[in-house]
Amino acid sequence: MSSTTLNLFSFTGKMKILHMSWLAFFISFVVWFNHAPLMLVIAEALKLSPAEVKTLLILNVALTIPSRIAIGILVDKFGPKRTYSTLLAVGSIPCFMFAAAADFQQLALARFLMGFVGAGFVIGIRMVGEWFPAKQLGIAEGIYGGWGNFGSAAAAIVLPSLALAFGGENGWRLAITSTGALALGYAVIYFFSVSDTPKGSTYFKPKKAGAMEVTSIWDLFFYILMTVPLYAALTLLTWKLSSTGMTLLSDTTATAIHVAIWLLFAYNVYKIVHINEAHLSQPIEALHKYKFKQVAILDLSYLVTFGSELAVVSMLPMFFHDTFKHTGITTVQAGLLASSFAFMNLVARPGGGWLSDKYGRRLSLSICVIGCAVGYAVMSQINSQWPIALAFAVTFLCSFFVQAGCGAVYAMVPLIKRRMTGQIAGMVGAYGNVGGVTFLTVLSFVTPELFFLTIAGTALLVAVTVQFIEEPQGHMVEIMEDGSVAMIEVN
Incomplete structure (x- = not known):
């Protein structure tokens, strides 16, 4: 057996961690994309316009960019077990909100909040990295990412049939509610079934939370430069939702959001500099x-x-x-x-x-x-x-x-x-x-x-x-x- 071969039918040790983690990722993607296969039914039930449907699709990914950064900080600080369990449990709340929504505004808020569930992927990367040696890490991370990603396709395959099985005008609501219940239940199972590291191993944490540490002054400037596209993408999303795009946001609201985005960027730059200034001042x-x-x-x-x-x-x-x-x-x-x-x-x-x-x-x-x-x-x-x-x-x-x-x-x-x-x-x-x-x-x-x-x-x-x-x-x-x-x- 080669050094990169894994026994996929094993459910002990590191393989148990891999299976439990890709399933957590799979469920997070089922929840994140539970609206897509039911969108036509939802639009008809709540009399949504085509523009409102497109807006919901954009809002579903809007929060994912900053949340992946935030979740990365949290998983390094608190560990994957607690972070993944918390994300799945908290992620069930906007899922229930979406299922109970009575109008477009309520749907929009729930879909926007749902975007942070898409950050669950980041957590498992750290978990798998802790359990697998370098010679098996690529295929283990690939299985985690590939099989977990299939959650979006599974949602498209299963949820329409589930909605039909529930039947009636609330079939889609019950189908989406069931995905939230699944996430909430698995949050508990995951917490009591995994550990952050193999027995006897140390879980290394950053010295300070809030930004990555770099090891040269040029890397500090490089790091700041590479954060710019993250905020530019949020600005672009805001523009698409403004009066020049889908007209969901008024000019005043859009301007306020633009200002908030770049104030957040300024704060991020401050955190990057603050966290790195002490150790960069010494060799x-x-x-x-x-x-x-x-x-x-x-x-x-x-x-x-x-x-x-x-x-x-x-x-x-x-x-x-x-x-x-x-x-x-x-x-x-x-x-x-x-x-x-x-x-x-x-x-x-x-x-x-x-x-x-x-x-x-x-x-x-x-x-x-x-x-x-x-x-x-x-x-x-x-x-x-x-x-x-x-x-x-x-x-x-x-x-x-x-x-x-x-x-x-x-x-x-x-x-x-x-x-x-x-x-x-x-x-x-x-x-x-x-x-x-x-x-x-x-x-x-x-x-x-x-x-x-x-x-x-x-x-x-x-x-x-x-x-x-x-x-x-x-x-x-x-x-x-x-x-x-x-x-x-x-x-």
Whole structure:
């Protein structure tokens, strides 16, 4: 048996932690996307306009960007067991609110609050990183991410049937309520079934909470620069909801939100400087240093992989229907064809992690990102003259590189600095949402052909930056509570 092979049928030790954690992630995604397959019924029941439906879809992701950063800080401070259990339990509340909503305003508030549930992904990255050695980390993180991500597809498959089974005008409400009850129940099960680390291991925490520690003055400026796109994406979302977009927000409200976003940015910069000024004023030993460029390159890689996935799965059903409608393709058939893009998560994310474990982190990530660039460039050429089977095959192949790229990114995240794994995972994950917001905004101004080419060009640029990432070698160094040095193998 190879060093990267896992016994998936084992439910003891580290495999129990993996199974319990991907299931927690799976449930969080079921809750996060429980509205999507029922949206037509909800819109009809509460007399929602098309603009209000689109607004709900945007609000569902609005809070995810800042919440992934916040959850990363919390998991590093309090540990994954408590953080995941709390997130699932608290996440059930906006779920119940949405199910009980009587008008658009109540739906909008619940969907906005629901966005933080999407940050659950970050917690499991730290948990799996604590339990698995570097030689198995990529495939373990890939299984966690890929199988957990399937929760959105499971919601689309199961919830409409569940609503029909409940029946009546409140069938959709009961279906959504059941997902909240599931999250609340599993929160208790998870808390009493897992531990943050294997017995005898130390859970390393940051010295100060609120921002990542960096180890050079140039990395401090680099860190501040890399936070700008996070707030720019929130500004973009606000613009889309303002009078120039969907007119949900008045000009006064939108201006107030814009000001609040950039005041929050200023506070974030203050926290970054405050947390780092003390230790940067003194020489830092080489063994304690890490390079922030590792985090930045992974940010950009996830922007183009997971970010493009978020955007493409939103537009692909309509793209297939409009392109091949002359063949008589139905909206249901187009949706099934498009679902292959997300379905690949089950095998491609673990595949990307396995490649990273076996052939190296930088090489695997390079292949995946270049594959994304080529795949999207070919997808840009799909037109009504293509056979549907060929269009499907190209989409399927492109999706493999996209999902495998996500797996390759998180195969490396836990190998940078153990005590800040949650914060690093949170920032990288937030960049995925930044990518989704950015690419969907591009789509609103250009044709699908230019949309795919934009992603391909972005992937090509990111592929260049990946060549500057450094393969993890040797050990990470952390300091024990008694002052002794702990060496954590990273290759």
